[in-house]
Amino acid sequence: MKKFVLKCSLYVALLLLVLELLVRVFHLYTEDPPRFIDDLGVEKRVPNSTGYAVTGNRNQNFSEFRINSFGFNSFREFHPSIDEKEIALIGDSFIEGFHQDYDRSTGKKMEVLLGESVAVYEYGYAGYDLANQLYLTKAYEADFEAVDYIIFYLDYPTDLERSEYVPNKDRITLLSSRMFKIRDQIKLLAYTSRIGLVDPIKRLALGIRDRNKQNPSIKVDSVKLRTRYQKNFEKLLSSYPIDKSKTAFLLNSKTTDKEFLAHCRRKNIQYIDFGKVFEHSQTAPTLIYDQHWNDHGRDLVAQAIVDHLKAQAPHLLNK
């Protein structure tokens, strides 16, 4: 019995070591560049790092990221100036774009479509809502004043859940905690955690049984909620005013409340709708295992933005 228990323990330990090695060799784990809150209270990635983001198991999606000196995943550095033509694309993980190589981002595609006469700065950060995005432009007001056009990616209604910006210190503290650091160092744990293998253990530890799990669903047709989102939107715009002549919201009209769109039109707030082109696309614009845009989706989004710019900001296209 003693021999059995000892040998089993030894084998388990050795196998875990070998698996750790294999997970590292095949780079099955994903890298999540560390986050922080800068002196101006903006959530960012720690600048100047490169790595690979992996989605799913068996390297289902494997892409390279590059965090620039400003703290965002981009193929270029951000140096806004009045002399150059620049567009800022601000948003959450869709703009951050860890699902494709950083040099095949939506911003890069826009630059190609615009004849590379305009620089596109992508301020994407997984977890950003509209409050984060607007606060960023306020915190770096001088930079964004120099930028010729600003596009906010608005995922309705999730990006309108709050009406004021408060830095998410809890998340940063949690992600910087020793437990998370250990998890990130043990790649086997990071990988198994990513593919959901340790979820049952987590659920058990938290005392949450599967059967009690409920998906919170947001009823966009509810008048009360609709009013709340609109109020949040208004309050954010009053706290962090935008220059309507050089600002647009990138959104999917198919998932956005019609009343909200009408409200934007009434207030002369520009929006770029990529929902229609997505709907008519013959090829899927999103990844199969993930709802983020795939390469084709990014092409469509880039084209929709460029079409909008041609109509609303033709000066940007003139060399």
Add this chain to the structure above:
Amino acid sequence: MLFNSIEFLIFLPLSFVLYWFLLNRNLKLQNLLLVVLSYLFYGWWDWRFLSLIFLSTFVDYLVGQKIHRAQDRERKRWLWVSIGFNIGLLGVFKYFDFFVVSLIDALAFAGYEVTQPWMLHVLLPVGISFYTFQTLSYSLDVSRKALAPTKDFIAFAAYVSFFPQLVAGPIERAASLLPQILQKRRFSYQQGAQGAKLILWGFFKKVAIADSLAPIVDDIFVNYHSYSSPTLFMGAFFFGFQIYADFSGYSDIAIGTAKLFGIELRSNFKFPYLSRSVAEFWRRWHISLSTWFRDYLYIPLGGSKLNSRTTIRNIFIIFLVSGFWHGANWTFIVWGGIHALLFVPLFLTGTNRNYLHGTVAEKSALPTFREFVQISITFTAVTLTWIFFRAESIAHALAYLKRLFALHPYQGYNHPLGYRMVDYFILLSLFMGYEFIIRKDERSPFKFKSRYLRFGLYALVLLAILLFYDDRIDRSFIYFQF
């Protein structure tokens, strides 16, 4: 409780410690612990149905005593009590609604319409087909005087409810399992190590193969009308491996777990896809069920000892009943019937008892060309019959087959969850190749002399589990529904 759940991951080592470290000196307490653990294991799913297991245990324990003491006629009467009770349980919980629906269909065919039929709509208790057959075999063996009934109710309850094989077999015989429960058990390193290896192999089959193929199979069978013939064949082919890996994986985990508790269970699968004929397939597939039907139905009906006509009738009876055992659906009956049709020519040509012993390529590294052709034909035939097994209805199976044989040209197939399809072909090729290598001993999947090779294989198997695991997939075992 599922073997592939976090609860079982905690349950197993705790049970092991209690069993060997705390109660190993007292057999009665150890057996009582087995009963408690088994009831906990089952009750985790739905405690209400524990009453059925207890009732089945109680009735057959009592019947066993009565049969033993009774004379011929009364003996038969008590045996019918057991048969009536166990088949009655199955009839009520598994088949009642099916019979009602079939009767309504028959009446509708005759021109009578039943608008408000009386149906039970009860939940099928997990494992009912397994434990009822297990208790029934006890009464039948006692009645044949092949076994003396036990007076130890706790030991008998442990035999009926022994958790590793309670819900999906192997269906044990009292003559083999009960004496092990009644005897003092000693931990053996060899047995424990074999058990741990079988558990690992079973998990690999379940998680890496069965579960990973499930979304593809589900997608193809549901949307068969939009897929080409090669894709439909792939769907049937993958289902063949899904059900094999799922069920034999369960059996391996069950046998391995039982070994950890010092108990040997019978083998349930012996590489059935390496069979050279359908007759051999049935000696290698779900062995505990096919031998049950052989011993308690086929042989009492006269087996093959009588004339050819009676034997053919008996062959059809056991295959049809075996199909029906799987579920209350005509698809299973047709599936059994097709296997009978495949078996009868072998009987008529006297080749059904070929390959009783040994395996393919018994004394060589590779199969002969003849063996290869035989295996391919058997495998293809079995794969096509699986379509009936998997289909929702006869109409579904026929439409699937019709489209399959319409020979639509190949169109690419995309995995419903976005994975690379080539991964699955590589995985199955490696799996089939490995099964061929280990074909001589189904109970020792890692029987290699080199310790390093064995260790490398454990690591590979675990890596495959990590690579093919997907938390979006339903992880329950297919045979739970039977």
